Amino acid sequence: MPRVSAILAREGxxxxxxxxxxxxxxxxxxxxxxxxxxxxxxxxxxxxxxxEGFLLALGYSTQRGYARNHxxxxxxxxxxxxxELDVPELPxxxxxxxxxxxxCQMVNQFKGSAKAPPQFTRGYGLVFGQSERKAMAxxxxxxxxxxxxxxxxxxAAAQDEEFVISHSDNVQATGFVEHLKLPHYVDFxxxxxxxxxxxxxxxxxxxxxxxxxKREAAE
Amino acid sequence: MTDIxxxxxxxxxxxxxxxxxxxxxxxxxxxxxQVPFASREMPxxxxxxxxxxxxxxxxxxxEDVLKVIDQGxxxxxxxxxxxxxxxxVANVAVTTETAKATIIQTxxxxxxxxxxxxxxxxxxxxxxxxxxxxxxRETETRKMHALEEYGLMxxxxxxxxxxxxxxxxxxxxxxxxxxxxxxxPSPTPKFDNPKMHRSPALQLFGAGREKRIYxxxxxxxxxxxxxxxxxxxxxxxxxxxxxxxxxxVYLDEVILDDHGGHMFVCxxxxxxxKRREQGHRGHLAPxxxxxxxxxxxxx
Amino acid sequence: MDIATQAIEGGFADPVFDxxxxxxxxxDAMARPGTLQPLPVFARPPAPLSATAGAIALALCDNDxxxxxxxxxxxxxxxxSWLGFHTxxxxxxxxxxxxxxxxxxxxxxxxxxxFSQGTQDYPDRSTTLILQVSDLVSGTPLLLEGPGxxxxxxxxxxxxxxxxxxxxxxxxxxxxxxxxxxLASPDGVTCLPRTTRIKTMEA
Numbered sequence: 001m002p003r004v005s006a007i008l009a010r011e012g013x014x015x016x017x018x019x020x021x022x023x024x025x026x027x028x029x030x031x032x033x034x035x036x037x038x039x040x041x042x043x044x045x046x047x048x049x050x051x052e053g054f055l056l057a058l059g060y061s062t063q064r065g066y067a068r069n070h071x072x073x074x075x076x077x078x079x080x081x082x083x084e085l086d087v088p089e090l091p092x093x094x095x096x097x098x099x100x101x102x103x104c105q106m107v108n109q110f111k112g113s114a115k116a117p118p119q120f121t122r123g124y125g126l127v128f129g130q131s132e133r134k135a136m137a138x139x140x141x142x143x144x145x146x147x148x149x150x151x152x153x154x155x156a157a158a159q160d161e162e163f164v165i166s167h168s169d170n171v172q173a174t175g176f177v178e179h180l181k182l183p184h185y186v187d188f189x190x191x192x193x194x195x196x197x198x199x200x201x202x203x204x205x206x207x208x209x210x211x212x213x214k215r216e217a218a219e
Numbered sequence: 220m221t222d223i224x225x226x227x228x229x230x231x232x233x234x235x236x237x238x239x240x241x242x243x244x245x246x247x248x249x250x251x252x253q254v255p256f257a258s259r260e261m262p263x264x265x266x267x268x269x270x271x272x273x274x275x276x277x278x279x280x281x282e283d284v285l286k287v288i289d290q291g292x293x294x295x296x297x298x299x300x301x302x303x304x305x306x307x308v309a310n311v312a313v314t315t316e317t318a319k320a321t322i323i324q325t326x327x328x329x330x331x332x333x334x335x336x337x338x339x340x341x342x343x344x345x346x347x348x349x350x351x352x353x354x355x356r357e358t359e360t361r362k363m364h365a366l367e368e369y370g371l372m373x374x375x376x377x378x379x380x381x382x383x384x385x386x387x388x389x390x391x392x393x394x395x396x397x398x399x400x401x402x403x404p405s406p407t408p409k410f411d412n413p414k415m416h417r418s419p420a421l422q423l424f425g426a427g428r429e430k431r432i433y434x435x436x437x438x439x440x441x442x443x444x445x446x447x448x449x450x451x452x453x454x455x456x457x458x459x460x461x462x463x464x465x466x467x468v469y470l471d472e473v474i475l476d477d478h479g480g481h482m483f484v485c486x487x488x489x490x491x492x493k494r495r496e497q498g499h500r501g502h503l504a505p506x507x508x509x510x511x512x513x514x515x516x517x518x
Numbered sequence: 519m520d521i522a523t524q525a526i527e528g529g530f531a532d533p534v535f536d537x538x539x540x541x542x543x544x545x546d547a548m549a550r551p552g553t554l555q556p557l558p559v560f561a562r563p564p565a566p567l568s569a570t571a572g573a574i575a576l577a578l579c580d581n582d583x584x585x586x587x588x589x590x591x592x593x594x595x596x597x598x599s600w601l602g603f604h605t606x607x608x609x610x611x612x613x614x615x616x617x618x619x620x621x622x623x624x625x626x627x628x629x630x631x632x633f634s635q636g637t638q639d640y641p642d643r644s645t646t647l648i649l650q651v652s653d654l655v656s657g658t659p660l661l662l663e664g665p666g667x668x669x670x671x672x673x674x675x676x677x678x679x680x681x682x683x684x685x686x687x688x689x690x691x692x693x694x695x696x697x698x699x700x701l702a703s704p705d706g707v708t709c710l711p712r713t714t715r716i717k718t719m720e721a
Contacts, residue, residue, distance in 0.1 A: 030257070031257050031582075032257050033255035033256060033257055033258070033430040033431075034430070035255070036356075036357050036358045037358070162355075162356055162357060162358065166357075171260060171264070171265060172265045172266075172428045174264060174265075175264030175265030175266040175267060175269075175428065176264075176265055176266035176345070176428055177266075178264055178266065179264065179265075179266030179267050179345070182267065182289070182296065182297050182326075183289060183290050183295055183296070183297075184290075184327070184406075185290055185471055185486075186290045186291060186327045186328055186390070186406075186407075186408055186469070186471065186486050187327060187389070187390040187391075187406050187408065189408070189469075189470070189471055189472055189486075190389035190390045190408040190409070190410070190454060191389055191390070192472070193389065193454060194387060194389045198383055198387075201384070227534065228534050228535070228538075233533065233534060233537065234580055234582075236537070236538075236541075237537070237577070237578060237579075237580055238582065240541045240545070240577075240578065241578060241583070241617075242642070243545060244544065244545065244548050244578075244646070244698070245642040245644075245698075246642075247545065247548045247549050247666075247711065248548060248698045248711035248712055248713065249641050249642065249694050249711075249712070249713070250665050250713065252641060252642065252694060254642045255640075255642075277541075278538075278541070278542065278545065279538075280535065280538045280539065280542060281535065361639050362639070364639075365637075365638040365639045366638070397665055397713065399693070399694065400694075419668075421545075421546075421549045434549075435665075436548075436549045436550070436665045436666035436711075436713075437549060437550060437665075437666055437668075438665065438666060438667060438668045439665040439666070440665075
């Protein structure tokens with residue numbers, strides 16, 4: 001099935017699909033630790049696994065003017081993709097099954113910059129399951145995160161790669177917030193001791209100051 | 220044994236263990252440097268010790284005896300769960316006795332009983348980057364470590380002195396390792412910092428969510444950052460442990476009633492129990508000694 | 519025995535526990551430079567790859583770790599196919615791409631700085647060299663100091679690389695970059711991490 005964006009591409013009005021260099025080996029965020037700044041394939045993987053609520057809020061923030069990028073939904077589609085396994089000993093790829101995914105091609109107006117001519121640009125979203133909202137939110141975030149690549153000023157949270165990607169994984173986020181309910185009494189004891197000491201010193205200074213004032217008033 | 224059959228030994232698959240083992244070796248070779256590793260999702264939330272658990276799972280063998288503590292105690296929820304996890308997936312012997320353990324996984328404390336050669340202390344680390352609260356960006360902090368540019372940290376500590384008359388960091392107190400890398404000791408109270416210096420034990424640090432492993436080989440210089448006119452000091456307590464009368468140990472304040480009445484007791488439960496077994500008694504010690512959990516052999 | 523059989527036989531009898539034992543020996547050796555961590559024979563690789571070096575490769579290498587072989591190990595097809603079958607490690611295109619290098623004849627090896635040294639940002643991205651030595655007593659005595667060593671340690675590994683002490687000094691100077699060395703002797707494993715400083719003991 002041809003993509004809607006391909007029709008615009010025929011007129012030369014939209015940027016090409018953003019192919020990685022020929023010798024680029026796609027990264028795998030499940031097998032390599034993240035490193036900043038990251039290539040777009042890695043960034044898209046991280047966004048794909050990102051928390052829907054987080055991406056939704058960030059995407060929404062771009063619509064409200066925090067790094068607005070004038071989005072139009074070029075296409076949203078839902079389908080099944082087949083998963084294949086390459087076994088070196090076999091002459092063919094072994095099919096494992098299929099996964100339902102939702103894809104969004106966002107078409108964004110772009111007036112051009114020092115780095116790129118005026119044209120439509122793309123934001124891309126691909127998410128597991130049937131979730132148009134998350135696919136669209138991801139496409140908005142992807143486009144915002146391309147700011148540096150397209151020569152735009154980085155002015156808002158949604159454009160900040162390290163901020164967005166470091167906080168998009170909801171398994172990490174939920175774990176770290178919830179770990180606050182584990183005991184922390186050892187570190188708290190250390191802080192308690194410090195605050196008590198500083199408070200005592202503060203009170204001593206205050207009292208000394210007041211005593212001084214009284215003496216001066218009496219004189 | 221049926222439980223074991225459902226998992227590979229120590230839960231992780233062999234390729235993951237190899238990847239973590241390689242990171243551990245690099246960590247030992249570059250003391251204090253944070254080695255990035257491809258941390259896996261574990262059957263527990265990030266922030267609950269996934270880094271420590273992955274390190275322990277990668278080094279542990281059937282002959283090991285494991286101790287797990289949280290806040291110095293063997294009976295806190297995180298410690299109990301992780302100990303039970305390894306009993307289940309590795310079928311190893313577990314203990315609460317510091318001296319009997321070959322591997323000690325810890326959250327927030329270093330045991331009071333001196334560690335010995337051959338023991339491995341595995342720390343659970345939430346934020347491995349000592350510069351993170353001064354500079355949130357990894358791109359920047361990595362550069363600072365590369366260039367050994369730690370001025371920002373000294374400025375922060377100095378501002379503390381200017382404002383509060385002292386360095387206002389009481390736990391996760393930064394250290395310099397072998398005169399090169401500034402390292403986060405994990406959120407242990409600074410009381411424990413001197414125990415890291417030239418310890419005969421191997422110390423491994425695992426941060427699962429942040430995907431970093433680092434290490435201190437035995438007999439490695441670990442110096443807490445300070446200034447000549449404001450030397451590093453550990454916490455001191457005005458009174459001994461209310462249960463075992465220990466001095467020069469780290470104490471927790473336990474609330475006794477609704478009016479703020481409290482007592483100070485050892486945070487290291489094994490240390491406290493051992494002392495009470497030896498007959499040491501604090502002013503609030505109960506009449507009869509507590510029933511103690513002993514070493515449990517592997518089934 | 520044909521090549522295919524030689525490539526398949528001689529791996530770990532019990533991969534999970536053998537790998538753990540070998541790793542633990544390497545970890546302890548890396549943490550306590552200069553100590554010999556004894557290892558029983560776990561692997562029977564084709565010559566000239568030694569049992570100890572072979573076992574270390576099985577414990578640490580896989581398809582994520584490009585592996586470089588010195589000419590002595592490059593020569594027989596059996597070594598390559600044995601390592602390929604048991605570890606899946608791809609051959610490194612150059613020594614500078616290698617995560618691990620296996621060296622059967624250290625006395626003839628290329629200089630240490632030809633391997634990956636890591637970067638100032640990522641000093642961990644360096645080559646770990648696994649050197650086969652016949653013993654730790656018949657070579658030039660080396661006095662070791664540094665992290666992991668309480669005071670000093672002494673080893674005298676045989677067949678070490680030419681100008682090793684001088685090369686090692688340069689390796690120290692590159693810190694935090696630099697290579698780490700694992701010495702595989704018939705009795706076990708001994709390590710020289712990049713932090714270890716060497717003093718010769720010749721009068």
